[in-house]
Amino acid sequence: MILGLTGASGFLGRELIKTASSQNHTVIGFTRKNATTIPGCQETRIFGPNVDLSNVDAVIHLAGETILGLWTKEKKREIRESRVQGTKWLVDAIEKSRITALIAASGVGIYGDRGEEQITETSSPGTSGFLVDVAKEWERAGAAVESFGTRFVPVRVAMVLGAGGGAMQILAPVFRLGLGGKLGTGKQWMPWIHLADVAALFLLAATCDTIRGPLNAAAPEQVRNQQFTSIFAQVAQRPEIFSVPGPLLSLLLRDQSALLLDSQKIRSAVAEQNNYTFKFPSLKSALVDAMRLQKD
Numbered sequence: 001m002i003l004g005l006t007g008a009s010g011f012l013g014r015e016l017i018k019t020a021s022s023q024n025h026t027v028i029g030f031t032r033k034n035a036t037t038i039p040g041c042q043e044t045r046i047f048g049p050n051v052d053l054s055n056v057d058a059v060i061h062l063a064g065e066t067i068l069g070l071w072t073k074e075k076k077r078e079i080r081e082s083r084v085q086g087t088k089w090l091v092d093a094i095e096k097s098r099i100t101a102l103i104a105a106s107g108v109g110i111y112g113d114r115g116e117e118q119i120t121e122t123s124s125p126g127t128s129g130f131l132v133d134v135a136k137e138w139e140r141a142g143a144a145v146e147s148f149g150t151r152f153v154p155v156r157v158a159m160v161l162g163a164g165g166g167a168m169q170i171l172a173p174v175f176r177l178g179l180g181g182k183l184g185t186g187k188q189w190m191p192w193i194h195l196a197d198v199a200a201l202f203l204l205a206a207t208c209d210t211i212r213g214p215l216n217a218a219a220p221e222q223v224r225n226q227q228f229t230s231i232f233a234q235v236a237q238r239p240e241i242f243s244v245p246g247p248l249l250s251l252l253l254r255d256q257s258a259l260l261l262d263s264q265k266i267r268s269a270v271a272e273q274n275n276y277t278f279k280f281p282s283l284k285s286a287l288v289d290a291m292r293l294q295k296d
């Protein structure tokens with residue numbers, strides 16, 4: 001299959017290129033940067049208005065402003081606009097082409113703060129919050145391709161654990177210094193997934209004709225923040241002494257504290273129905289692997 005991949009230069013994109021190549025797929029990478037070649041891609045094209053999807057069978061859409069960093073007004077505008085606008089460029093191009101599937105990154109943030117509720121892909125999205133609103137708008141923009149007969153799968157990705165990017169870049173140094181600790185009450189459910197499983201699930205969605213609609217990318221072992229902290233400290237071989245009170249996080253980070261304090265107990269029912277076997281089903285195995293490869 002010839003896959004078009006936006007965000008190919010990013011943390012998930014680089015892993016997807018490796019996994020796609022190992023499954024004998026060809027990848028055409030898309031980037032905003034002129035005259036760039038992305039390792040592992042057969043060809044690199046520009047991502048922007050009038051995006052060229054010729055000879056592409058399916059598109060995996062990962063591009064978007066990172067949610068890491070402080071959410072200033074300008075940053076929030078960029079997080080939202082980069083995702084919605086980029087998706088609209090693809091939808092316009094897909095209307096003129098014969099793409100079979102659009103597989104787009106979304107986030108588990110779409111579910112909002114759900115306490116003890118067991119969430120699957122059939123659960124309703126949350127009702128309020130910045131991430132809920134952005135993810136809903138983003139998914140709505142992508143769903144427009146269904147009217148052209150193109151299959152649409154928003155992949156609702158949990159916190160990704162893998163070396164070289166994402167959460168590990170922040171968590172590994174903190175825990176190595178012995179500064180890691182529970183956040184708020186520590187009772188909130190914290191969905192996570194290993195990088196290798198995210199890449200495999202995006203490819204499953206791209207190649208399996210019967211998958212349509214949301215797919216949760218979250219590992220089967222469900223943990224609360226407190227358990228996450230304990231296992232991380234154990235793997236880093238450091239004590240877990242510190243804890244950060246929820247009200248302090250809310251005061252410092254305002255709506256961004258939802259990233260750390262919202263509770264989401266998420267199951268990937270679609271992966272189960274498709275007999276997907278997780279490479280890293282347990283948090284400990286995922287962290288051991290990610291820490292082993294993480295240099296910082």
Ligand SMILES: NC(=O)c1ccc[n+]([C@@H]2O[C@H](COP(=O)([O-])OP(=O)(O)OC[C@H]3O[C@@H](n4cnc5c(N)ncnc54)[C@H](OP(=O)(O)O)[C@@H]3O)[C@@H](O)[C@H]2O)c1
Binds near residue numbers: 030105166167
């Ligand atoms: N990592 C996670 O834990 C996680 C969890 C849930 C959801 N996700 C979602 O999965 C997607 C991929 O994540 P990632 O961790 O691979 O992200 P990443 O490393 O930040 O890479 C995203 C890519 O998007 C492009 N990009 C960056 N800023 C952009 C902007 N303002 N407008 C348009 N394109 C921009 C960049 O490609 P070029 O510079 O080459 O154009 C970049 O390589 C993101 O949409 C993210 O929100 C990630």
